[in-house]
C-alpha cells in the first residue's frame with residue numbers, strides 16, 4: 001500500500017517530528033531527562049501514531065531510515081538546548097532491526113565527533129525481545145555503543161521475551177518497568193510485589209530504575225517509598241512538542 005511508500009519519504013519530506021516526555025528524578029523532584037517519541041504528520045492522513053507505523057517500518061525495512069533521522073534530530077535538539085543552558089539527557093527507542101549491524105555505532109560516533117553534545121546525553125532504549133532476535137550480534141552492537149559513551153536502557157521490562165540471564169549480559173545502566181505493572185499499582189497487589197522486587201534487583205545489579213505509565217499521585221508516592229529512581233507518565237506530563245516541552249520545563253523548575 002501507499003503508506004509503506006510514503007513512510008520511506010517521510011524523513012526527507014519533513015513530515016516527522018519528535019515529542020518529548022519528561023522523566024522525573026523522584027528523590028530530587030527535578031527533571032533532567034526526557035524520552036523522545038516519534039510522530040508522523042502525514043499530508044493526507046494527519047498524525048499517524050507510532051503504534052501503527054513503527055511496526056510497519058520494522059516489517060518493510062525502513063526502520064533504519066527513521067532511527068537515523070531520530071538520532072540526528074535528538075543530537076540537533078540537544079545541541080540547541082545546550083547552547084541555551086538547558087542540559088538534558090534524552091532517550092530514544094531502538095528497534096531489533098537497528099541492532100543487526102555495527103553501522104549504528106559507527107554512525108553515532110561520527111555524528112557526535114566534533115559536536116558540542118556529549119555521548120552521555122544520549123540514552124538508547126532497547127527491549128529484551130529486540131536483543132533476542134540475534135543475541136550475539138545485538139550484544140556486540142550494544143557493547144560498541146557503550147564504548148562510544150552512550151547510555152543504554154532496557155525498555156518494557158517484564159513483558160515479552162524477558163530473561164534474567166539475558167539482562168545480566170546486556171551492558172545497560174537503566175531498567176524501565178513496563179507500564180502494565182504500574183497502572184493499577186496498590187500496596188496489596190501482585191504488581192506491588194513485582195515492582196518492589198524489580199527495583200531491589202535493579203539496584204543490586206547497579207542499575208537505575210524508571211517506572212513508566214505513572215498516572216496517579218498515589219502510585220508516585222508508593223514508588224518513592226520503594227526507592228524507585230525515576231518516574232515517567234501522564235501524572236508528570238504527556239509527551240510534548242519541543243517548544244511546549246521547554247515551556248513546561250520553565251514552569252516546573
Ligand code: G
Nearest residue numbers: 036037038049050051054070093094095239
Ligand atoms: O508515543 P507512543 O506511546 O504513541 O508510542 C507508541 C510506541 O511506539 C511505543 O512502544 C514507543 O516505544 C514506540 N516508538 C515511539 N517513537 C519511536 C521511535 O522513534 N522508534 C521506535 N523504534 N519506536 C518508537
Ligand code: G
Nearest residue numbers: 037093155156213214215232233234235239
Ligand atoms: O514502549 P515505550 O515505553 O517506548 O512507549 C512509551 C509510550 O507510552 C509512549 O507512546 C507514551 O505516549 C506512552 N505513555 C507515556 N506515559 C503514559 C501514561 O502515563 N499512560 C499511558 N497510558 N501511556 C503513557
Ligand code: MN
Nearest residue numbers: 035093125155
Ligand atoms: Mn521507550
Ligand code: NA
Nearest residue numbers: 155156178212
Ligand atoms: Na516501555
